[in-house]
Each structure stands twice: as C-alpha cells, then as structure tokens.
Amino acid sequence: MARVPKVELHVHLEGTLEPEHAFALGQRNGVALPYASAGQMRDAYRFSDLRSFLDVYYRACSVLATERDFFDLTWAYLERAASDGVRHVEPFFDPQTHLARGVSMKAVVGGISAALEEGRGSLGISSRLIMCFLRDEGAASAAEVLDVAIEVGRGRIAGVGLDSAEVGFPPGLFAEVFRRARTAGLHRVAHAGEEGPASYITDALDTLGAERIDHGVRCLDDPDLVRRLVRDRVCLTVCPKSNVSLRVVDRMEDHPLRRMLDAGLAVCVNSDDPAYFGGYVADNYRAVCSALDLDPDEVVTLARNAIEGSFAEEARKEELRRELAAVAS
Ligand code: ADE
Ligand code: ZN
16 A cells, blocks of 8 residues: 555644654653553543544644754655655645744644655655645634734645634634635635534635635535535545544544545545554555455546645646556556
8 A cells, every 4th residue: 555656644743643752742841641651542442432532632732842843843754755655745734733832833743744745856856835724713713823824834835724623613714815816826624524513614615715624524414515525526635544533433444535436536545644544554554455345447536636725836736647657557
C-alpha cells in the first residue's frame, strides 16, 4: 500500500502528536501531562464520541509552546508520511488553541511552514497549509484569528477550514468569516456530516462556499445532496479509522465508504488524527481494503480523487497523476 502515491487532505497536525513526543516536549517546556507515561497516555485513548476525543486532544496540545515545537511536530509527521507514500499534503492546524495559551501565530505558522518547506526540498512532499477555526469558539473569535492569519500567514496559509465540536454549531454561523477569507484569496473547506446531520453539508456548500467537505459521511442520508455532490465532483475527505474510534460507525465493516464509492462520490481516504486513532494514511487504506473488500482499481480511484480534490497547482497535479498511473498500470 505504501507504493501507491498518496495525497492526504485531512490530517490535523496536532493530531499527529505521538505520546512519546508529547512527553519529550512536555519535559522540554516544563508542562506536565495527566499521565504517568507515554504508554499510559496511549492506553487512555478510548473515546465515546467526538467531544470525548477533543478534550484529550486539546489537553495534549498544551506541550506545544515554541516555533521549534511546531517545526518538530510537522517534521515528524512528514517523515512518517513519506514512508506511507504521501506525495502531497494539505494539513490542518488549530491556532486558537495555541493563541489562548499565549503562543504567537508567528511561532505556530513559522515552525509549521519551515518544516513544510523542508519537506518539499528533502522529502519531495508538496503541501498547502490550512488553518481551521474552532467552531465551538464562535464566529467573533474566528474573525479575530482570520485577521491575524491574513497578516502573519500571507503566502504560507492557503486556506481555511472549520473543525472541533460539530453538533450545535452549524456552518452558517461562520458565513461572514468565510466570505472574508474568500476575498483574501483563501481556499475554503469545512468539517461537516461527521457527527452532525447531512443538512450541515448543504449549509457548508451554500453559506461557506466550501470547496471540499471533511468527513461528509452523513451525506448518504439525503439523496438530493448525494446527487449534488456527485454532479459537482465535491471531494469528501473520509477518515475511516477516525470514524470507528469516535463511534461514528460501529465497525469498519459497516463503514459507508463502499456505498459512497458505489454512488460515484469523490471520496478519498485520510488519517484525521493518526496518533490517536491507531494509524496513518496507509493504515487507513489497508483497513478499508480488507474490511470493505476494495479492489486495486478502487484504491486507484480513491488516490485519484485526492489528487483532483487537492489545491495543488495544475502542473503538480499532472506530476501526481503520472506517478499514480505508473503504479496503476
Ligand atoms: N479536530 C481534530 N480532529 C477532529 C475531528 N475529527 N472532527 C472535528 N474536529 C477535529
Ligand atoms: Zn478532522
């Protein structure tokens, strides 16, 4: 599976923080974690829903303090991704959780983007960085962080996204912030239809101008929406192991990816928060292949959907298509 050239469109950099690395950073910065060891931290990763995961995830973020920490976090992900055959990535980061602890946007974006640049040079992985707004922090906070990002992130942030607790925070609340992001030349994506209803997906398309939908698995509840997503080739960044870990589906064998593929939806496979959900992107491919009995052509379709759904320049997409064709033949 690592041989298939991959594009990863849904991975939260903070969600790639492995327990061992969290402990090392905690020691470096004098920040204590509520676990006796990295092993105990990993053992505590049993989630009942999205909220129960987010509480653990934000707590672990407290060890990230300096530009170097963000560089190291991103670099560790890139090295791991390279071994999985990732050739292009559009990672998310959550600035609000860091700004609230007094970390500057300059440190966060500086560290991440320096690692991404190095990844392009020495690992051959191209990238586009996406800044997510925490929907449970509300629109006023998102508007503030957008202003800072436009100033500090110019040329380094390619788009904005919407994540964190979904239910009760419909995309439409962020319409004005996304309108301003669009005016600033930023791409737009949004988590929708993970725990929330299919109507949040429609809302994200209509009110945010979302170009991709993150997760989107609940779209199958609305046949009109499925027709629209198929017609408009809207990419859905599905994260199978995340969905099992957060009880969006009971078992991998029940995952809707097979039905989504059969419906002609532009789905791709991603890791979401790999340090928490038991595997990186190639593990997610392997898991769906075995549980849903996907054939090699379907794997190529998944990989191709990610290339087409990416914000890579056309010339880079053409290179990625050629790399995929070389292993598909
Ligand atoms: N932040 C990190 N992972 C997330 C997920 N799966 N859904 C919403 N917000 C997140
Ligand atoms: Zn996510």
